[in-house]
Amino acid sequence: MGRRTASAVVGSRVGLAIVRSAMRNPHVRAELLLSLSDKMARTADWDTAQAEPAFRVPAERFEDLVWLFSSNWLNHRFTRLDFDEAAYLYRILAAIDRPRMAELGRFRGGSTVFYAASGARVTSIDGNPKQDVWGPELERVLDRMGLREQVDLVVGDTRLHEPGPDPYDLVFFDASVSGDGIRAEIENWWPAIAVGGHAVFRDGRAQLPHLLPVQEEVDRFVGATPEADRRRDREVPGCFVHVIKTA
Template sequence: MRDPHVRAELLLSLSDRMARVADWDVAQAEPGFRAPVEHFEDLVWLFSSNWLNHRFTRLDLDEAAYLYRILTALDRPRVAELGRFRGGSTVFYAASGARVTSIDGNPKQDVWGPELEQVLDRLGLREQVELVVGDTRLHEPGEDPFDLVFFDASVSGDGIRAEIENWWPALAVGGHAIFRDGRAQLPHLLPVQHEVARFARATPEADRRPDAAVPGCLVHVIKTS
């Protein structure tokens, strides 16, 4: 896979296979399908959306389009990003018009952080982003509420429970809690799925959007009061 020609041949083979088995009727039943088409993100269902699309962000293409619709419908939303990895999603949120507080405790942030800051500077987005190296379960959210909290740090039931306890009170009424891996695609993430489901069932002011309307592994909960 390190040889670019071998990698290209493999990806082309996979791409051809996916195109041959693609089904128009199935695509029109997916959450990303929109009619009539008004914006580019309404066409996301035309594209492949899977882990092979990733570069700097772990978001799948259809997940990014879904989040973009939410963010651009809000006026300068405040976003808390719990877990940023390489920072691709951080750039995405800021470029979508959000003011971003991004928290990640990975020791590699000492290397990745300066690189990300340079990119944000070049894009004119640095003033919109606060980069924090720390524990997402313990970081103080502050007094100003957030319009969207993206949970993408913890991979255990205890971890996501602690994050919810810390960040749910900081979410504005009408705000959006988005849980990556709320619908686990890998067995080790099932505790996260179970804890998110328990939280949504047990919290009267947590309105979980129907999974059929939400792409990928995301779970979308709106705070109603």
């Protein structure tokens, strides 16, 4: 009864407000994160880990060992990519000579830095008004890392931005959280992907109820498009749906 009561309280709006307030205290936050970390480590199962998409044999590079780590939202800082998701995208980019990619939605720009550092030429589009503040910060980081020339930072609507005549090797869809929005993005960007190129949809497998319309629209698109070859979900990490353009 005690655990059920505690769960009900924490799950309420008042309970969540209390937890969020408590998390502002660095010592309380550290204790909570340590408790979560300890529980994940104690309950981790080797056999389960070896069945996950991130498990690779032989392990030749760091990204082949990412399955040793927990991949979840607590990993996020400047990017909202989990470790296994980042490793998966890195493998795609590393297999292409001078890859050209479009990032639809960049938030703070951590993923933008990641793509550029992975060797990609990146067109990054985001319409969040806070980009007026975040953009200059990101530019300074890219300059210091010697990556600024590889990145085109665009503040605009991902559904309307003109992709241009040159094809993309990878388009990462991470902006729209509605069915109408992702449908418009697909209509705008799918023709711009090169044959053999990749479309990766964040939230193509919804982890939260409000993202179900995105999942439904991605499923509808893949089912109706013969040249959209969907990788098996059990081979793809997190909430990603990975589609390869075959024609």
